[in-house]
Amino acid sequence: MTTLADRPHTALLVIDMQRDVVAAAHRRDEVIARINFLLDRARAEGVPVVWVQHSDADMPIDSEGWRFVPELVRRDDEPLVHKRFGDSFEATELEEVLAERGVGRLVVTGAQTDVCVRSTLHGGLVRGYDVTLVGDAHTAEDRSAHGAPPPEQVIAHTNLYWRFQSAPGRRGGTVNAAEVDFGPAERATGAA
Template identity: 60%
Template sequence: MTTLENRPGTALLVVDVQNGVMSDAYERDRVVATIGRLVDRARDQHVPVVWVQHNDESLVAGGEPWRIVPELSPKDGDPVVQKHHADSFEATGLDELLAGLGVGRVLVTGAATDACVRATLHNALARGYDTTLVGDAHTTGPLPDGLGLPSPDQVIAHTNFYWAQQTVPGRVAATVPADQAISAGRV
């Protein structure tokens, strides 16, 4: 139902699953394993896997914190998009890359839920993509104490809930578990 013409394809976005981002992430090992299984299914179904890496003063390109976690790795030919802002589309070639692949639907996974994942979700939907959050394949780290902020599990649950409630003309926003995101013969 995307508003992007002649773009029936789906892509899996793996956002900022980097050592420095994931080091203290909530349920890190479970989320990384879930993303790994999803990446394998995407590849089996010929769904492009697009890796996104954040670059800033704490995630300097080439440094260990910047690297994708060792349990996951792009294959030769997998696109890797470098970004400097929370939104994976802002000042990157992601939109053009997806257009070239004929993609009108994105499945979003990664970190951090309350920053880069949310920003990417919102901008994808605003740009015309059907945008699905994989509810058990994103995470965040602890937020500062003493400010009354929610715990990581509450941030994740709230994001899963509110993303499933989004409505916009001609596009679909959804939250699904990984085992429903990519099924044999149906993406």
């Protein structure tokens, strides 16, 4: 149902699964295991996998903390998008990477739920994509000392509200990893 013409394909997006980003993340190992499950499925089905990697003053390029977690291995033929803002589309080549592959639907995983994942969900939807969040394959660290809810509540709330997101000609949706359908949005499980 994407509003992007001639973009029938789906891509798996892996956002910021970097050492420093997920060092203290809620259920880190479980989320990594689910992302690996999805990577295996996407690769077996010929679904494009796109990796997003954040950098900033606290996490400079080529620093140890900037690297992806060792449990997740990016293949050389899988695009890597470098970003400096929360939204993976903002000031990056993500749109061009997706257009080259005919992608109109995103299946989103990664970290941090309350920053880069949410920004990218909204960024994709407003740019015309159908955007499915994998509800058990994203995570956040505990920021309750700063007034935020505990991470399990941040994750649950994001899963809840994204389940019902839509806009003219496109939609969001939340599914668990075991329910992901990499097909076009019209047949995807869990779309709103």
